[in-house]
Amino acid sequence: MSTAHALLGLLEPAPRHGYALKRMFDRYFAPDRPLAFGQVYATLGRLERDGNVVVAGTDQAEGPERRFFAITGQGSQTLASWLAEPIDPEPHLQATLFTKVTLAVLTGRPVTQLLDAQRHAHLARMRELTTLRRTASLPNALLADYALFHLEADLRWIELTAARIGELANQIPPLLPAEELAPPHRETVE
Amino acid sequence: MNDARPPQVSTSPSGMASAARARVLESARPVLSGEGLVRRFGATEALRGIDVEVREGEIVAVMGPSGSGKSTLLHCLAGILRPDEGRVVFDGRRIDDLGEGERSRLRRSAFGFVFQFGQLVPELPAVENVALPLLLDGVPRARAMVAAAAMFPKLGLEGLEGRRPGEVSGGQAQRIAVARALVVEPRVLFADEPTGSLDSLAGEQVMELLTGAARAARVTVLLVTHEPRIAAYADRELIVRDGRVSNGASA
Numbered sequence: 001m002s003t004a005h006a007l008l009g010l011l012e013p014a015p016r017h018g019y020a021l022k023r024m025f026d027r028y029f030a031p032d033r034p035l036a037f038g039q040v041y042a043t044l045g046r047l048e049r050d051g052n053v054v055v056a057g058t059d060q061a062e063g064p065e066r067r068f069f070a071i072t073g074q075g076s077q078t079l080a081s082w083l084a085e086p087i088d089p090e091p092h093l094q095a096t097l098f099t100k101v102t103l104a105v106l107t108g109r110p111v112t113q114l115l116d117a118q119r120h121a122h123l124a125r126m127r128e129l130t131t132l133r134r135t136a137s138l139p140n141a142l143l144a145d146y147a148l149f150h151l152e153a154d155l156r157w158i159e160l161t162a163a164r165i166g167e168l169a170n171q172i173p174p175l176l177p178a179e180e181l182a183p184p185h186r187e188t189v190e
Numbered sequence: 191m192n193d194a195r196p197p198q199v200s201t202s203p204s205g206m207a208s209a210a211r212a213r214v215l216e217s218a219r220p221v222l223s224g225e226g227l228v229r230r231f232g233a234t235e236a237l238r239g240i241d242v243e244v245r246e247g248e249i250v251a252v253m254g255p256s257g258s259g260k261s262t263l264l265h266c267l268a269g270i271l272r273p274d275e276g277r278v279v280f281d282g283r284r285i286d287d288l289g290e291g292e293r294s295r296l297r298r299s300a301f302g303f304v305f306q307f308g309q310l311v312p313e314l315p316a317v318e319n320v321a322l323p324l325l326l327d328g329v330p331r332a333r334a335m336v337a338a339a340a341m342f343p344k345l346g347l348e349g350l351e352g353r354r355p356g357e358v359s360g361g362q363a364q365r366i367a368v369a370r371a372l373v374v375e376p377r378v379l380f381a382d383e384p385t386g387s388l389d390s391l392a393g394e395q396v397m398e399l400l401t402g403a404a405r406a407a408r409v410t411v412l413l414v415t416h417e418p419r420i421a422a423y424a425d426r427e428l429i430v431r432d433g434r435v436s437n438g439a440s441a
Contacts, residue, residue: 116429116436123251126422134398148419155418162431163255 003035004043008052008071008079015056015070018044031140044069052078097154101161105172115162122151122158215425218245221410222267222378226276229262236262237273238433244378249401249411251421254430260414261382263430267412268301268380269293281377298327302371302379302409304400306386309367310355317342317351320370327374341369344406345399361392368400372409379404382414390419397423 003025010016010024018040026034047053052075059066071079097118104111126148133144161168222244229237236259244250244267254260265271267278269285270293278286285296297303310319321338325331342348345365355363364384371379384400385393401423404411413424421427429436 112431112436119429120427123418123421123427126418127424130419130422148422152418159255 002082003039004047004052005079005082007040007043007047008075011053011069011071012076012079015068017059017066017068019066021069028139047075051075097158101168102172105165105169111165111168112162115158119155119158122155126151212425215245215248218247220244221246221281222412223279224263224267224273224276225279227263227266227273227278228275229259229266229271229273235433237266239276240430240433240435242267242428242435244410244412247405247408247410248426249404249413249424251424251427252412252414252430253416253418253421253427254436255416258430259433260430264380264382264412264414268303268378269297298323299374300377302374302376304364304367304371304379304381304384306383307360307363309370310363312355315352315354316347316358316366319355319366320373323370323374338369338373341373344372344403345369346395359392360388361395364388364392364396365399368396368403372403372407375407376409378410378412380412383416384413385415385417385420393417393420 006025006029007021010021016024018037021044022035022037022040025040044053048055048069051072053069053071056068056070059068100114101111103109104114129144129148129151133141133148136144220243224240224242227237227240228235240259240263242263252260252263262271266273266286269278269280269288272286276286277284280296280300285293288296310316311322314322317335317338320341321334324334324337329337339351342351345368347362347365347369350358350362350366355366358366368384371381381400385396388396397420401411403409411424413420415421
């Protein structure tokens, strides 16, 4: 998720100072992984540089000076177009699991075991999320649902792949065409 | 990169609860087991030597692709089918070699069943559907009806006692079927794709109430499903493939 866009969204209803933004961000989006202060101010700095927010005032009542940030018209537009733009459908697992499956086939390792281990790991995580959802507030339950549906999609892919391993082994091309292989040892020796 | 763990959802409180439950279940005694189960249908070997052990109070999902043998396994463990080889032991006693009459009695008194659909008697109001197994077991009608009515709040069915199966939703009908399976206070509940005909929200409601009621009554559950979201309500899963239990490390 884009931290910058989230901060813009939190600023749109009213100007706020960095600390309040951090607290709101943590509460709504990252109860598990609080945002670092450094990141909040760095992000606000970039947003200010690009004309998406301005410093709307300072408050020096007690302690250090606090700057209030306000969203600009351009900032609202940035936020609106980000919200309207569909997210790239990310192939979550492809990068790692697909690579693992291909490598297992190429190196003659058992693919089923690899897929079953992944399936158990996925189901264990789904159990945690299902338990969590039982007592969670609706926003957190929906977040858990989102994760659950993604994990389920992964599992469907795992299931289908498991059913087609035989075919797969026949269709994955060999490691290298013969002519690109290193010449046999004896030819390199005079 | 490992996307199996999505960010931002705290798992600590309930995570601890399920860890505590896992510890309790680990020390529970086995209630139902199959040893070396083989079952053939003609030339097809549906089960090819399966060993399973289910502990008292455990909720176990049996997963696997269509035709993997998961329903056959369930039917063997429930005494509906007799395995060609191997043994089924329930509560310390071998049950696969019992005669049909004795197995039928056992199924009525110690086991409960929920299937995908078509289980309720359409002419009877919900409460009588739930009371049915008690009535068949010779429990006096008044007592059976009281016990049946007591099941309704446990499954979120208050107020539906007088409705006939045609007058309730699919999810409610499945919950009535769950109530009927649990009214006999079974030791083991066998559920074969109990949410197979429902949309995901209704399906999850059924699972929430089924597992909640089963945990409260310490009923052991064997749940056949091919849906991961449904299996996630169980304590662990068994994956059956080609008539064998897959050997991936079980959770």
